[in-house]
Amino acid sequence: xxxxxxxxxxxxxxxxxxxxxxxxxxxxxxxxxxxxxxxxxxxxxxxxxxxxxxxxxxxxxxxxxxxxxxxxxxxxxxxxxxxxxxxxxxxxxxxxxxxxxxxxxxxxxxxxxxxxxxxxxxxxxxxxxxxxxxxxxxxxxxxxxxxxxxxxxxxxxxxxxxxxxxxxxxxxxxxxxxxxxxxxxxxxxxxxxxxxxxxxxxxxxxxxxxxxxxxxxxxxxxxxxxxxxxxxx
Ligand SMILES: N[C@@H](CCC(=O)N[C@@H](CS)C(=O)NCC(=O)O)C(=O)O
Numbered sequence: 001x002x003x004x005x006x007x008x009x010x011x012x013x014x015x016x017x018x019x020x021x022x023x024x025x026x027x028x029x030x031x032x033x034x035x036x037x038x039x040x041x042x043x044x045x046x047x048x049x050x051x052x053x054x055x056x057x058x059x060x061x062x063x064x065x066x067x068x069x070x071x072x073x074x075x076x077x078x079x080x081x082x083x084x085x086x087x088x089x090x091x092x093x094x095x096x097x098x099x100x101x102x103x104x105x106x107x108x109x110x111x112x113x114x115x116x117x118x119x120x121x122x123x124x125x126x127x128x129x130x131x132x133x134x135x136x137x138x139x140x141x142x143x144x145x146x147x148x149x150x151x152x153x154x155x156x157x158x159x160x161x162x163x164x165x166x167x168x169x170x171x172x173x174x175x176x177x178x179x180x181x182x183x184x185x186x187x188x189x190x191x192x193x194x195x196x197x198x199x200x201x202x203x204x205x206x207x208x209x210x211x212x213x214x215x216x217x218x219x220x221x222x223x224x225x226x227x228x229x230x231x232x233x
Pocket of ligand 1 (some may be wrong): 008009010011012047049050051061062063064106
């Protein structure tokens with residue numbers, strides 16, 4: 001199998017964390033198609049976004065669908081939670097992280113430019129992130145993990161989502177929505193010590209550094225030039 005993924009992509013990081021935690025990385029190669037770097041990912045996958053999982057039968061887009069596929073393909077290693085209710089809780093927390101946190105933060109990146117930003121749009125989106133954090137506060141467990149007493153897919157989605165809350169939201173001129181003294185804050189402090197969280201946080205921070213210092217742009221330009229050379233031969 002092949003996972004189309006990028007270091008800085010939080011939705012990809014979510015799937016990578018699951019792969020590392022399930023111990024199935026030998027089954028999956030990681031790659032980033034040159035089309036993604038060219039803004040033409042739709043030529044690979046109609047949704048035009050990463051992650052995408054390539055399996056023998058074709059392509060699977062959408063991080064949540066890939067995550068469920070991996071759990072079903074490797075049931076003895078699945079990170080779904082133990083009881084029926086726990087499995088529902090895992091899905092709820094994962095959806096909160098995906099839909100109410102990550103998606104709104106992604107949308108708010110369209111307003112990053114202070115010259116062209118529409119402040120009301122940004123306020124609306126960050127307001128929705130805060131509302132999502134409020135819901136998470138009620139749904140998150142009180143132990144070391146988001147749900148139950150072991151790592152589940154809920155943690156794999158929450159780690160990149162909370163990374164975005166704590167590092168991306170302040171870059172847009174707002175306080176982090178993770179407020180000290182809350183369950184979410186205690187969870188976030190604690191989960192950052194988990195070995196799989198450490199690994200993807202390192203990868204995302206590496207990706208952020210490459211974006212900020214121009215390395216990512218240079219690597220993309222080189223990959224695009226190579227692809228153009230190959231197509232001219
Ligand atoms: N709902 C999708 C979101 C994926 C997504 O937005 N990925 C970003 C990178 S983290 C992307 O590919 N963006 C490219 C674009 O928006 O054109 C998922 O869960 O996989």
